[in-house]
Amino acid sequence: MLGLDGVEIVLGSFRLAADLSVPQGARIAVMGPSGAGKSTLIGAVAGFVPLAAGAISWQGARIDGLAPALRPLSILFQDNNLLPHLSVFDNVALGVNPNLRLSTAQKAAVGQALVETGLSGLEARKPAQLSGGQVSRAGLARVLLRARPMILLDEPFSALGPALKRQMLDLVARIADETGATLLMITHDPEDALRLCDQTIVVAEGRAAPPAATGALLADPPPALKAYLG
Numbered sequence: 001m002l003g004l005d006g007v008e009i010v011l012g013s014f015r016l017a018a019d020l021s022v023p024q025g026a027r028i029a030v031m032g033p034s035g036a037g038k039s040t041l042i043g044a045v046a047g048f049v050p051l052a053a054g055a056i057s058w059q060g061a062r063i064d065g066l067a068p069a070l071r072p073l074s075i076l077f078q079d080n081n082l083l084p085h086l087s088v089f090d091n092v093a094l095g096v097n098p099n100l101r102l103s104t105a106q107k108a109a110v111g112q113a114l115v116e117t118g119l120s121g122l123e124a125r126k127p128a129q130l131s132g133g134q135v136s137r138a139g140l141a142r143v144l145l146r147a148r149p150m151i152l153l154d155e156p157f158s159a160l161g162p163a164l165k166r167q168m169l170d171l172v173a174r175i176a177d178e179t180g181a182t183l184l185m186i187t188h189d190p191e192d193a194l195r196l197c198d199q200t201i202v203v204a205e206g207r208a209a210p211p212a213a214t215g216a217l218l219a220d221p222p223p224a225l226k227a228y229l230g
């Protein structure tokens with residue numbers, strides 16, 4: 001279980017409070033108006049945003065004092081998931097060993113992650129030589145390989161077309177199933193939330209609400225979400 005206990009975040013004049021828990025293995029959408037604090041919330045869990053108060057724990061152990069790289073999670077952003085000077089193989093291999101000195105077994109595991117994400121044959125390419133969908137796949141191959149207990153997605157597929165985005169979300173669902181990971185996914189698209197996430201955290205008016213059933217929430221949204229969904 002991921003726990004956010006009495007969490008308060010203060011960034012200049014912006015404040016966000018969160019007091020909630022997420023069961024292990026759950027798939028949770030994070031929705032709310034632009035600027036409400038969705039990325040801030042995910043950033044706090046990942047360790048990029050400091051807490052002004054409260055605690056974040058995973059399976060009962062506090063993680064809010066840990067450096068981002070030591071937290072039990074992988075995160076994908078909209079941009080900059082891949083290092084431009086490294087090949088696809090090496091970018092994915094970073095997931096298993098940051099110094100890129102890989103054993104034979106580790107190289108085989110990278111190869112397998114590339115096969116599973118449909119990137120075989122593209123190992124030697126640099127990110128600039130990939131399509132948007134292939135860049136997303138490479139990011140997901142690394143997430144798959146790292147097999148961390150939590151996967152955080154900060155709209156990594158929002159620049160993709162609808163069909164490709166759906167493919168990527170299906171791949172995310174498969175990876176979450178395969179690794180048993182808990183998923184937290186920021187999305188602006190109610191269909192994506194319904195498709196992938198049983199539960200949704202609404203971030204609005206300075207607060208991240210505890211997860212609630214996505215279907216019921218979208219059928220009868222609270223005022224802040226209603227105004228945002230239109």
Ligand SMILES: Nc1ncnc2c1ncn2[C@@H]1O[C@H](COP(=O)(O)OP(=O)(O)OP(=O)(O)O)[C@@H](O)[C@H]1O
Nearest residue numbers: 011012013014032033034035036037038039040041
């Ligand atoms: N380092 C910072 N210093 C001061 N304010 C910040 C900082 N980072 C973010 N903010 C503010 O915090 C608020 C929340 O930003 P955040 O990016 O979390 O929103 P969001 O819900 O993810 O928005 P969007 O849907 O537009 O991406 C915004 O008002 C933003 O301007």
